[in-house]
Amino acid sequence: MPTLTIDNQTVIVAEGGSVLDAAIALGIVVPHYCYHPALGAVGACRQCAVTILEGSQKGLKMACLIPAEDDMQVSTCEEEAVAFRAQVGEWLMTNHPHDCPVCDEGGECQLQEMTIGAGHGIRRYRGNKRTYLNQDLGPFVAQEMNRCIQCYRCVRTYKDYCGGEDFGVMGSQQRVFFGRFKDGPLESDFSGNLIDFCPTGVFTDRTNRFRTRSWDLQQAPSICPHCSLGCSILPGGRYQELQRVRAGGNRLTNDSFICDRARFGSDWNNHPKRPREARISGEKVEFPYALELLEERLEKLVEEYGGETLRLLGSPRASFEANLLLKKLAEKYGAPAPYYDAHPRRAFAARMAASIPSGQLASLKQLRESDLILLVGVDPLAEAPVLALALRQAARAGARIVALDPRPLELPCDFEHHPLTQESLLRGLSAPEENELLESLRQQLETSQRPVLVGGGELLGGEGLRLLLHFSESCCGSHDCLIFPVLHGPNSFGGGILGATGDSNRNLIEDLENGNVRALICVETDPAIEHSEPGRMQLALSRLELLAVFDHLPTNTVATADIFLPTRTIYECAGTFINNEGRMQAFDPVLEPGIPIVVTGSGGHPPRQFETTPPGSAPRSAVHLLQWLLKDRNDLFGLRRQIIKELPCLRDLDRLAAGDNGRRIADCGDTLEESRTEIWAQEGELQVLPITARYGSDLYSRWSQSLTSRFEEPSVWIHPVEAAERGFVNGQKVVLRTVVGHFHLPLVFKAKMARGRLIVPCLPGTPLEVFTPGGLSLPCKIYSEVDNA
Amino acid sequence: MSIWRDIKGTIEPFWITLRNMFRPVVTVEYPEVRTELAPRYRGRLILTRDPDGQERCVACYLCSAACPVDCISMQATEAEDGRRYAAWFRINFSRCIFCGLCTEACPTMAIQVTGFFEMANRNPLETVWEKEELLVDHCGQEPDYNFYHHAGIGVAAARGENPGEDKPVDVKDLMP
Numbered sequence: 001m002p003t004l005t006i007d008n009q010t011v012i013v014a015e016g017g018s019v020l021d022a023a024i025a026l027g028i029v030v031p032h033y034c035y036h037p038a039l040g041a042v043g044a045c046r047q048c049a050v051t052i053l054e055g056s057q058k059g060l061k062m063a064c065l066i067p068a069e070d071d072m073q074v075s076t077c078e079e080e081a082v083a084f085r086a087q088v089g090e091w092l093m094t095n096h097p098h099d100c101p102v103c104d105e106g107g108e109c110q111l112q113e114m115t116i117g118a119g120h121g122i123r124r125y126r127g128n129k130r131t132y133l134n135q136d137l138g139p140f141v142a143q144e145m146n147r148c149i150q151c152y153r154c155v156r157t158y159k160d161y162c163g164g165e166d167f168g169v170m171g172s173q174q175r176v177f178f179g180r181f182k183d184g185p186l187e188s189d190f191s192g193n194l195i196d197f198c199p200t201g202v203f204t205d206r207t208n209r210f211r212t213r214s215w216d217l218q219q220a221p222s223i224c225p226h227c228s229l230g231c232s233i234l235p236g237g238r239y240q241e242l243q244r245v246r247a248g249g250n251r252l253t254n255d256s257f258i259c260d261r262a263r264f265g266s267d268w269n270n271h272p273k274r275p276r277e278a279r280i281s282g283e284k285v286e287f288p289y290a291l292e293l294l295e296e297r298l299e300k301l302v303e304e305y306g307g308e309t310l311r312l313l314g315s316p317r318a319s320f321e322a323n324l325l326l327k328k329l330a331e332k333y334g335a336p337a338p339y340y341d342a343h344p345r346r347a348f349a350a351r352m353a354a355s356i357p358s359g360q361l362a363s364l365k366q367l368r369e370s371d372l373i374l375l376v377g378v379d380p381l382a383e384a385p386v387l388a389l390a391l392r393q394a395a396r397a398g399a400r401i402v403a404l405d406p407r408p409l410e411l412p413c414d415f416e417h418h419p420l421t422q423e424s425l426l427r428g429l430s431a432p433e434e435n436e437l438l439e440s441l442r443q444q445l446e447t448s449q450r451p452v453l454v455g456g457g458e459l460l461g462g463e464g465l466r467l468l469l470h471f472s473e474s475c476c477g478s479h480d481c482l483i484f485p486v487l488h489g490p491n492s493f494g495g496g497i498l499g500a501t502g503d504s505n506r507n508l509i510e511d512l513e514n515g516n517v518r519a520l521i522c523v524e525t526d527p528a529i530e531h532s533e534p535g536r537m538q539l540a541l542s543r544l545e546l547l548a549v550f551d552h553l554p555t556n557t558v559a560t561a562d563i564f565l566p567t568r569t570i571y572e573c574a575g576t577f578i579n580n581e582g583r584m585q586a587f588d589p590v591l592e593p594g595i596p597i598v599v600t601g602s603g604g605h606p607p608r609q610f611e612t613t614p615p616g617s618a619p620r621s622a623v624h625l626l627q628w629l630l631k632d633r634n635d636l637f638g639l640r641r642q643i644i645k646e647l648p649c650l651r652d653l654d655r656l657a658a659g660d661n662g663r664r665i666a667d668c669g670d671t672l673e674e675s676r677t678e679i680w681a682q683e684g685e686l687q688v689l690p691i692t693a694r695y696g697s698d699l700y701s702r703w704s705q706s707l708t709s710r711f712e713e714p715s716v717w718i719h720p721v722e723a724a725e726r727g728f729v730n731g732q733k734v735v736l737r738t739v740v741g742h743f744h745l746p747l748v749f750k751a752k753m754a755r756g757r758l759i760v761p762c763l764p765g766t767p768l769e770v771f772t773p774g775g776l777s778l779p780c781k782i783y784s785e786v787d788n789a
Numbered sequence: 790m791s792i793w794r795d796i797k798g799t800i801e802p803f804w805i806t807l808r809n810m811f812r813p814v815v816t817v818e819y820p821e822v823r824t825e826l827a828p829r830y831r832g833r834l835i836l837t838r839d840p841d842g843q844e845r846c847v848a849c850y851l852c853s854a855a856c857p858v859d860c861i862s863m864q865a866t867e868a869e870d871g872r873r874y875a876a877w878f879r880i881n882f883s884r885c886i887f888c889g890l891c892t893e894a895c896p897t898m899a900i901q902v903t904g905f906f907e908m909a910n911r912n913p914l915e916t917v918w919e920k921e922e923l924l925v926d927h928c929g930q931e932p933d934y935n936f937y938h939h940a941g942i943g944v945a946a947a948r949g950e951n952p953g954e955d956k957p958v959d960v961k962d963l964m965p
């Protein structure tokens with residue numbers, strides 16, 4: 001690690017670090033644009049000039065391009081370098097439109113800061129300014145090309161890092177342009193990163209256009225709730241409205257990048273239908289009254305019929321603390337241990353993932369550094385988008401990527417795809433030695449240096465993950481073969497830890513149907529949407545004597561609850577999520593809960609008197625509500641200490657701070673050896689597999705209005721050969737009959753999917769929303785619409 | 790000793806009063822008579838219009854950031870033609886200290902001080918002024934300035950049509 005001196009201050013930088021890194025570490029401002037820690041240096045902007053006094057290269061140099069050396073002497077204040085930087089700053093500004101007051105970047109703009117930092121203030125150049133025509137880049141990203149300084153960060157972000165193909169640099173000389181070949185929505189699922197990475201206001205967030213200024217935003221480090229990866233994010237809001245989400249920086253997980261689903265799918269927090277008042281049988285009441293009534297009814301019920309008639313349902317959406325308190329509530333009332341996911345197969349997958357020895361769990365960073373990655377039953381862009389980015393970084397560094405999955409996968413990098421059905425995958429894993437493909441992969445895994453197996457909990461289920469774990473052990477005797485399980489929600493893993501001691505074969509719906517259950521408490525979950533059979537679940541729920549729901553989304557179950565208590569969203573309270581790699585990460589509240597001012601003022605002046613509700617009636621966090629029921633007076637920190645006493649594997653929980661890199665759990669115990677019997681359909685029968693769509697399948701995207709433009713059209717996918725055998729043509733209208741109903745859908749040919757299967761994406765707001773991904777494929781029949789008539 | 794001081798103390802004020810009674814008067818009989826205000830007097834704020842008659846304020850939030858007592862609030866929004874303006878704009882004059890820092894911060898010359906100061910009121914809510922009340926029909930003290938003729942993003946004039954701008958480049962042009 002080289003030690004060098006900059007402006008008479010000595011600093012040690014990591015191996016391979018540059019002089020600019022060293023200056024940044026010292027807090028010395030050297031203006032720069034094209035360098036970004038996640039993208040590296042290219043020396044395009046010429047802004048970071050410094051003088052090297054001692055070292056192998058002397059004189060005026062670009063700090064970002066000069067590797068730090070031992071005993072180097074650097075000065076940032078030599079006259080020549082200062083003048084050089086001021087000159088470059090002035091050049092870069094010759095064409096700037098001087099429109100900072102109407103630019104959304106203003107106030108957090110690197111160009112503003114670095115121009116002043118470089119010493120340029122007043123425009124002297126009297127020539128004309130170059131102008132451009134802008135492009136319409138779709139609903140997410142707005143472009144204002146006149147602000148561009150040609151630093152090339154956008155291309156390096158969009159094309160090089162994220163693998164987008166429809167964006168690039170065009171033209172020559174004074175005409176260099178960054179955009180698409182022609183107008184149209186950006187196709188990449190990571191397009192929003194342009195907003196964070198462009199150091200100027202060329203790319204800004206269209207969903208948050210002209211709404212706020214960075215200095216007015218309330219911001220706090222948080223964790224993305226849209227999938228199980230738990231990327232770090234920095235949400236910001238104002239006037240009681242969540243307005244935008246930017247990427248946080250956690251180099252162990254998402255490393256400054258997030259997907260568009262996370263960035264543009266946060267307005268569910270402000271949904272006009274979001275339930276904010278307590279209700280008893282649909283009637284609005286004061287929340288303390290509802291809480292007291294709930295306690296009273298629970299006590300009466302337990303007294304009369306015993307605790308076994310009470311069931312509790314936690315959720316992968318709720319914080320770890322809330323799920324743990326639910327467990328305590330079950331103990332208090334003598335109820336059976338809670339369920340942590342309404343979907344039994346997903347719940348078992350989470351339990352299985354949580355039982356993988358923590359040393360065997362890969363992090364996203366390890367994935368980026370891997371040399372052979374085997375994807376088993378996982379569609380990264382749909383289930384964990386930033387995983388696709390990590391795969392691309394591995395591929396760019398030379399890794400091989402092999403995917404076994406029935407879906408027509410797309411990835412932003414080269415990969416080998418074997419479209420196997422879900423059942424043949426599971427069968428193959430259960431006897432890998434008999435499967436030629438797996439056998440050859442096993443040998444390749446053995447010879448590679450840093451292999452990682454990525455397993456999709458949704459397709460494989462817990463049983464599949466268990467088989468995958470065995471497979472990894474069989475093939476990586478001499479070195480570690482890491483596993484990266486992909487689960488359903490931000491706290492699925494946490495639920496898996498808590499559920500490890502329960503009986504995995506218990507099934508909520510069967511319990512409800514056999515009539516022994518009288519009361520159910522659901523915390524931030526809607527079993528009717530989350531369960532694999534929504535219709536059956538709704539019927540089962542209607543038989544309950546008492547259905548209590550704590551939630552913040554306008555779900556049907558909320559509307560039918562006997563007692564409903566509104567909760568705060570993750571942007572409004574603090575807590576912890578445990579992501580799919582067993583990393584505990586804390587989040588902090590961004591906003592106070594309340595009705596946004598755009599709503600109270602209907603877009604105009606807010607009313608003069610703001611308070612329409614009595615103080616204290618704003619929603620409480622689920623943790624607070626459960627603590628009230630438990631008469632637990634700990635604050636969050638106290639609660640975490642208590643958790644550590646009970647679950648020693650979470651021993652670092654009380655050292656978490658929002659915005660840090662999180663801490664991995666220690667080993668929680670032995671690998672779960674139980675298995676679940678699943679009946680895997682035979683090859684040859686035509687079955688339908690419901691899958692997660694890229695947008696809209698998770699509950700938060702479903703209620704996010706900005707994302708609706710990205711929802712796909714409902715359709716059913718088929719392999720062209722399969723279709724030809726049955727005489728179907730592409731685009732034809734068909735009738736699909738399944739146990740959950742029959743659907744009139746267009747047939748879409750997908751050449752890269754598995755044969756013998758139909759695939760339907762689960763799309764909210766369409767008839768296909770009744771499908772829930774995460775189960776086995778279902779028997780079905782398919783007819784052309786004409787035959788059916 | 791102290792008796793002399795007491796006598797002096799009793800008489801002196803009368804003497805001062807008497808002496809000042811014959812000096813010229815500096816106050817006026819407000820409200821019947823009004824004094825001449827300095828041209829740069831800082832009274833009630835207005836939101837002015839640009840020479841084309843459009844609202845000048847672009848809702849940039851700089852005045853509200855500059856205001857030391859935080860009495861300005863607003864919400865920016867976008868018009869059809871891309872113009873940024875204030876959906877609502879509110880100044881709480883019962884808090885305003887008439888320091889004029891907002892006018893210094895304003896990049897568009899929209900917010901300006903005036904010589905109007907008679908805002909005393911029994912109802913505090915009536916000292917909260919909304920955009921409709923603040924917006925005037927003239928340019929105030931800056932008759933010529935039009936922000937969008939300097940900021941070249943194609944709002945008041947088409948792209949590349951402002952003074953000092955070249956026509957938009959043809960990206961696909963291959964000429965050297």
Ligand code: SF4
Binds near residue numbers: 152155198
């Ligand atoms: S658009 Fe932004 S990131 Fe791209 S070159 Fe211009 S200033 Fe740099």
Ligand code: SF4
Binds near residue numbers: 225260
């Ligand atoms: S990959 Fe998942 S956790 Fe990460 S930003 Fe996207 S949705 Fe959020």
Ligand code: SF4
Binds near residue numbers: 856857861888890
């Ligand atoms: S005059 Fe001063 S106190 Fe009044 S609004 Fe302007 S900045 Fe605020």
Ligand code: SF4
Binds near residue numbers: 845846850853895899
């Ligand atoms: S500083 Fe001027 S342009 Fe900006 S919001 Fe205030 S009045 Fe409007």
Ligand code: FES
Binds near residue numbers: 032034045048064
């Ligand atoms: S940051 Fe060094 S040249 Fe751009």
